Amino acid sequence: xxxxxxxxxxIVVGLLIARFxxxxxxxxxxxxxxxxxxxxxxxxxxxxxxxxxWVANRVGIGRGADLVFYLGFLFLLFLAGAQRVRLxxxxxxxxGIVRELALLRARTPPE
Amino acid sequence: MDGDPTFVVIAAFNEAGxxxxxxxxxxxxxxxxxxVVVDDCSTDETYRVAECRPVHLLHHVANLGQGAAxxxxxxxxxxxxxxxxVTFDADGQMSASDxxxxxxxxxxxxxxxxxxxxxxxVAPVGMTRSRQxxxxxxxxxxxxTSRSPFTDVHNGFRAFNRKAAEAISLTQDRMxxxxxxxxxxxxxxxxxxxxxxxxxxxxxxxKKGQPVLGALDIVSDLFWGxxx
Numbered sequence: 001x002x003x004x005x006x007x008x009x010x011i012v013v014g015l016l017i018a019r020f021x022x023x024x025x026x027x028x029x030x031x032x033x034x035x036x037x038x039x040x041x042x043x044x045x046x047x048x049x050x051x052x053x054w055v056a057n058r059v060g061i062g063r064g065a066d067l068v069f070y071l072g073f074l075f076l077l078f079l080a081g082a083q084r085v086r087l088x089x090x091x092x093x094x095x096g097i098v099r100e101l102a103l104l105r106a107r108t109p110p111e
Numbered sequence: 112m113d114g115d116p117t118f119v120v121i122a123a124f125n126e127a128g129x130x131x132x133x134x135x136x137x138x139x140x141x142x143x144x145x146x147v148v149v150d151d152c153s154t155d156e157t158y159r160v161a162e163c164r165p166v167h168l169l170h171h172v173a174n175l176g177q178g179a180a181x182x183x184x185x186x187x188x189x190x191x192x193x194x195x196x197v198t199f200d201a202d203g204q205m206s207a208s209d210x211x212x213x214x215x216x217x218x219x220x221x222x223x224x225x226x227x228x229x230x231x232x233v234a235p236v237g238m239t240r241s242r243q244x245x246x247x248x249x250x251x252x253x254x255x256t257s258r259s260p261f262t263d264v265h266n267g268f269r270a271f272n273r274k275a276a277e278a279i280s281l282t283q284d285r286m287x288x289x290x291x292x293x294x295x296x297x298x299x300x301x302x303x304x305x306x307x308x309x310x311x312x313x314x315x316x317x318k319k320g321q322p323v324l325g326a327l328d329i330v331s332d333l334f335w336g337x338x339x
Contacts (some may be wrong), residue, residue, distance in 0.1 A: 095175055095284060099183045102149065102169040106187050109145075109165040 007046050014042045038075075115194035117144045117214060119142075120187075122180035123201035127156035130201050134164050137199070142209035145199075145264035147188050151180040155205075157201075167191070178288030181280045187274060197270045205268050209308045213270045216304050223275040223301040226261060226293075227268030238312050245326060252330070261305065265289045268308050275301050284323060286331035 018039040022032055045052050047069065052064025061067045119137060123130055130148070137146055146166040150158045152174040155273050161168050169187055171180060181198055188196050195217055199205055209227070216222040229246070231237070249265055269292070271279070279295040280289050 024245070094173060095179055098173045098175055099179060100172050102171050102183050103187055103190070105170065107162075107168040108191070109167060 010046045013042060014039045014046070115218060116192055117141070117195040117197065117198045117218075118147055118188035118191065118193040119144050119199050119210065120147045120149070120181060120184035121199050121201045122149050122151055122177045122184060123153065123157050123161070123298065124151040124177070124180070124199035125153045125155045125157060126160070127153070127160050129265060130157055130160045131164075133199075133201055133203050133207075134161065134166060136207040137210070138164070141210050144210065145188070145193070147184045148201075149180040149184040149187075149277065151177070164333040176285035176288075178281055178286070178291070179284040181288065185271075185276050188326045193276070195270060196273075196276045198267055200267050204310050204312065206309050206311070209268065209306075213268060213308065215308065217270045217272050219330050221302070222304045223272050224296055224303040224304050225270040225302060226263070227266045228261075228263035228305040229264045229266055229308070229310050242312070249326060249329075254331065261293050263305070264293050266308070266310070268310075275299075283332060285328070285332055287329045290329075290333065 018035060021027065022053070027035075045064070049064060052068055054064075056062065056064045056067035061070070075092040116253060119141065121130075121133070124304050126133075134146060134148070137144065146164075147169065148161040150161065150171065152171045158168070167187060169183055171183065183197075183232045185196055195214055197210055197214060205227070211278070213225045216225045240254070246263070246265065250262065273327055275296075278299050278301070279292060281291055281295075283291045295301075
């Protein structure tokens with residue numbers, strides 16, 4: 001019974017996340033597909049845990065949980081890298097704005 | 112220093128304690144030079160100190176680093192019609208009386224860039240042994256990575272003519288801009304020379320200046336780009 005409640009919770013959270021990403025954010029189609037794939041993967045893994053084990057065995061990993069862990073870890077690394085790139089671009093833009101503002105507001109001495 | 116409009120660009124970050132003396136000294140020694148102060152979002156009275164003096168004053172609304180501040184100041188000087196641009200430190204390490212000497216080789220038209228050097232015969236006043244060794248190491252590092260012929264890459268005292276100031280592109284916002292400048296000089300084939308300058312290591316500048324361990328940040332910036 002407890003297990004079932006936990007499973008249901010995971011399913012609801014997964015669906016909420018999917019809904020949030022697909023309706024509340026204006027992300028690119030590619031990002032939406034990634035989120036959709038992840039949520040579908042989560043639902044499958046929650047509803048029938050044997051599937052992950054089956055896939056894991058196909059690629060030479062013993063347990064499904066291990067496969068999920070590896071993939072999750074890789075995904076987090078990817079996210080960290082993507083954020084870093086985004087941050088750097090943003091920083092560049094800020095530098096440009098700050099410098100431009102300084103030049104525009106420059107105070108020159110009276111001749 | 113008569114003739115071509117000369118602009119002295121000073122990047123200042125929390126230099127309220129020294130900037131006043133530096134500006135007064137410059138005004139007295141080089142009355143014809145235009146002084147550009149870029150306040151790199153200081154949290155102290157730096158802006159106010161510069162505000163009550165006859166200088167060009169620019170303010171970064173966010174702290175960007177010395178490289179970016181110099182770039183802003185140089186851009187402003189160019190827009191104001193500068194023919195010669197000198198970069199000068201705000202912490203009182205440099206002597207205003209050296210400005211004329213560093214400008215001379217550029218003003219004469221013989222060189223595009225003149226770089227101040229601490230190792231040109233004039234003994235630095237009060238330089239600690241650790242700093243001497245660090246600067247030698249930095250020198251070896253630049254020699255190895257870019258086969259640099261310069262003797263004092265991390266000396267912020269420089270003079271550029273308009274052509275050089277326009278051509279040199281700075282992408283390093285923080286401290287690694289120093290070796291970027293010398294790399295650019297070589298890449299662009301600018302005519303450069305070195306001028307011995309006196310650097311005064313006061314207690315103030317030793318406290319304010321780059322810590323010896325800052326060298327690690329500079330190297331990492333150069334290899335992996337500025338950390339963000």
